[in-house]
Amino acid sequence: MNPDHRTAHAIILLIALVSLLSSSCSRFTATPTTTTATTAPPTTIRPVATHTPQAVPTFTPAPAIDASALTPHLPADATVIAMDQVSPANQGQQLAVALLGYGRSSDGLEYDHIELAVFDVGRPTISSPIWTSGPTLGHRAGALQVRDINGDGVAEVLSLQSTGASGEMLYVLGLASGTPRWLKPSGGKFDGLDYFGEAGVRLEDLDHDGLPEILASYGPAATSTDVYRWDGSRYVFGITLLDK
Numbered sequence: 001m002n003p004d005h006r007t008a009h010a011i012i013l014l015i016a017l018v019s020l021l022s023s024s025c026s027r028f029t030a031t032p033t034t035t036t037a038t039t040a041p042p043t044t045i046r047p048v049a050t051h052t053p054q055a056v057p058t059f060t061p062a063p064a065i066d067a068s069a070l071t072p073h074l075p076a077d078a079t080v081i082a083m084d085q086v087s088p089a090n091q092g093q094q095l096a097v098a099l100l101g102y103g104r105s106s107d108g109l110e111y112d113h114i115e116l117a118v119f120d121v122g123r124p125t126i127s128s129p130i131w132t133s134g135p136t137l138g139h140r141a142g143a144l145q146v147r148d149i150n151g152d153g154v155a156e157v158l159s160l161q162s163t164g165a166s167g168e169m170l171y172v173l174g175l176a177s178g179t180p181r182w183l184k185p186s187g188g189k190f191d192g193l194d195y196f197g198e199a200g201v202r203l204e205d206l207d208h209d210g211l212p213e214i215l216a217s218y219g220p221a222a223t224s225t226d227v228y229r230w231d232g233s234r235y236v237f238g239i240t241l242l243d244k
Contacts, residue, residue, distance in 0.1 A: 070098055070119060073128055077102055081114070084144045085121070086155045088175045094122035095130075095175065097157050099141055110139045114161060116173060118180045131180040136171060137195065139163055149203065150230040151211050152176050156183065160201070166222075169195040170214065172235075187237030188226035189218050196228065196235075215241070 070080070082099040096119045103112030113135035120130050138161025145158040149172070157173040171194060172183040182194045190196055198218035205212045206227065214228040214235055223243040228235040 069121075069126060070096065073119065073126060074098070074100065074117070075102075079104055079111070081111075081141055082143045084146045084157065086146050086157065086175060088154050088178070093120055095119065095180075096121045097144060097146075097173065098129075099144055099159060101141070102135075112139070114138045114141055116157070116159060116171070118173075133171075133173075133182070133194075136161060137163060137169060138171075149212055150183075150235075161195075166199055168200050169197040170201040170216070171195050172214075183235060185214075185216070185226075185228050185237065186234050188216075188228065188240070189224070190216055190226065191237070200225075213238075 070083070074080070078100040079102070080098055081101045083096060085094065085096050087094050098117045098119065099114065100117055101111035101114050105111065115135050116133040117129040118131040119126055136159075138159075140163075141159060141161040145160075146155045147158070148155050149158070150156065154174075154176040156175065159171040159173070160168065161171065162168045174181055174183040184194060185191060185196055189198070196214050197216040199222035200217035202215050203212035204215055206215075207213070207229075211230060215225050216228065217223075217225040221243075225241040225243070227238045227241060229238050230236075
């Protein structure tokens with residue numbers, strides 16, 4: 001082979017070698033990548049609902065009054081079994097409610113009859129009762145309870161009385177109207193009577209509305225109980241519960 005041919009052949013081999021090396025290097029060259037930064041979504045702070053409790057009516061006890069202050073205004077044969085005071089919220093009065101017994105038994109536990117009398121002790125001079133119930137059916141009675149049981153903002157006067165070993169009834173005296181009156185049951189076993197119950201009575205909030213219902217029992221072994229709910233103006237019969 002002449003020298004010119006050898007030179008040309010060497011040049012061709014050199015060019016092929018350079019191309020091969022360039023191709024090999026391109027395989028190992030990293031391709032740059034671009035990372036896009038992500039932004040966290042903004043945090044939304046939601047307002048938290050708050051509950052403002054409703055004001056619960058409270059009753060400030062009236063100054064105590066001695067039963068002897070009422071004695072001159074009571075019948076001579078009356079005994080004060082119990083007495084309490086209440087201030088009707090919408091009247092500005094101060095009332096004393098006396099539970100009176102007449103014809104006391106020899107053991108001092110029973111009376112021929114019992115009645116309630118209401119006095120206005122806010123007057124400069126206490127006079128005769130502004131209201132009397134007349135004889136109730138009870139022959140025994142305990143202390144009076146003064147509290148708002150129907151949610152009208154005025155305390156009621158509760159008198160639990162009994163007629164013997166098994167008889168028991170509840171008298172509820174309302175004062176919200178300005179004139180004392182019995183809050184009588186409407187419907188059921190005790191419709192139109194002055195009292196609730198015959199063989200037992202209790203207060204219980206059955207429907208969890210914050211106001212107690214009056215459960216008045218009757219019948220043999222007190223197996224039947226009528227439930228009375230306050231409808232805004234009276235206690236209305238709702239259902240009879242049977243003790244099986």
